Amino acid sequence: MEIKDKVALVTGGAHRVGRVMMLALAKAGANVVINYRSSREEAERTAEEARAYGVEAMTVQADVAHYDQVKRMAEEVRQKFGGVDILINSASIFQKTPFPLEDVELWHQVTAIQIDGPFYCANVFAPDMLKRGEGVIINIVDLSAWEPWPNFAAHSVGKAALLALTRQLALELAPAVRVNAIAPGPVLPPPDYDDAKIARTAKKTLLQRWGSPEDISHAVLFLVESNYITGDTIIVDGGERFAHRRTEEG
Amino acid sequence: MDIKDSVILITGAATRVGRHVALFLAKKGANICFSYYLDSEPWQQTLRDIEQCNVAAMAHQTEIRSAASVRELVNATVEKFGRIDVLINNASVWLRAPFLEIKEEDWDTALDVNLKGPFLASQITAPYMLKRRGGVIINITDLSAFQVWAGYAHHAASKAGLVALTKSMALELSPHIRVNAIAPGTVLLPENAPPEKKQWAEEKSVLKRVGTPEDVARLVEFIIECDFATGAVYFVDGGRALV
Secondary structure (H helix, E strand, C coil): CCCCCCEEEECCCCCHHHHHHHHHHHHCCCEEEEEECCCHHHHHHHHHHHHCCCCCEEEEECCCCCHHHHHHHHHHHHHHHCCCCEEEECCCCCCCCCCCCCCCHHHHHHHHHHHHHHHHHHHHHHHHHHHHCCEEEEEECCHHHCCCCCCCHHHHHHHHHHHHHHHHHHHHHCCCEEEEEEEECCCCCCCCCCHHHHHHHHHCCCCCCCCCHHHHHHHHHHHHHCCCCCCCEEEECCCHHHHCCCCCCC | CCCCCCEEEECCCCCHHHHHHHHHHHHCCCEEEEEECCCCCCHHHHHHHHHCCCCCEEEEECCCCCHHHHHHHHHHHHHHHCCCCEEEECCCCCCCCCHHHCCHHHHHHHHHHHHHHHHHHHHHHHHHHHHCCCEEEEEECCHHHCCCCCCCHHHHHHHHHHHHHHHHHHHHHCCCEEEEEEEECCCCCCCCCCHHHHHHHHHHCCCCCCCCHHHHHHHHHHHHHCCCCCCCEEEECCCHHHC
């Protein structure tokens, strides 16, 4: 699919990697919708940055974990742009849920954002794509979809479910809509990482370094434009999932 | 890695998908060395077509199953271009036989061309890349590495082996060399394929069509340019792996 003049919605597109993906789509000529939950100022700033590329940009508040809010968001987007051609399910939280979990509400909070959110968004935006005969959905997962991370059960289950949802949607929305996932490795240190932790994380990849958010936006642009790829997961992790095997036998 | 002005060695590229990938990369400004197997292949035409892209090009007749022949190929490439930035292990055979009828020589051919060839080419090329502390290796496998197809036991074993080799090389050649694989679906039917073969391939893909060699070439381009990708297998199959 050509990106120019299409409409792209990025959930959680106000900051961090979501923002970089959104700006890459804007730079490639897409009109963009920046979804945010609480980061209104960042969203507005990001929209301004997008407009500098000569495209239209709108911000829309919605907590993707709530279907009524997602439906309202879809209505607002439809009124402005008539729907979206490209949906990037990027909104996520990085929340520990160690066993045994005292507050099980945490489990629901995490899985609602990781699983329900992408499902709700696909559910409200895919019908327009099907009607137009074209659309692209990209879900952002991570390596926890395949490997357990200590204390991140809800997160890991959420990303594994999102991977399953990716394949399921690819099957059911074909041939008009292509659905893929991207699994980034370490590409942008969280604000609470100190230098030592940043260095340790780099050592956990085969390439011995951090990637960049641009590596991920590059994968987004590639997937949007690659008309014969669906149901796949593009792993861009610097070999993080094999790095622990460097010094071990098996 | 930038493709423009890079040096790319691609095996088995006189014809079909390899030829398309070589030409695609040449149009992006890469200098190309490609290998071919038989004199009867239209390698001279491919060479001329690459040269018309205003890049340096060479072709080399290579027996991919022979270390000596592969060494000649790699040495000739380095002699002409001074280095190899990207190696694409594309040369492949496509043998079919029911399991009980696979002859020993056919088993050997499948494993030697599809698995030993990439091993040899990578092992002989990698030291040049390591010396320059940078390089990309791309192995062309296919869906048979992941799906069961009746009549392709030897082919599937070779392609599954190539996936394992990809991961092993990504591990051992890191951090300077990135190694990935591509698993295409049907992107180019044989020239003499009957119409029902095309229909069959379209039905197998959830996108209900066959792909193009350019779909593979664009994925090659992405892998070369994406500096944080290693140890991965990327599908370009119209969703065929889903069903």
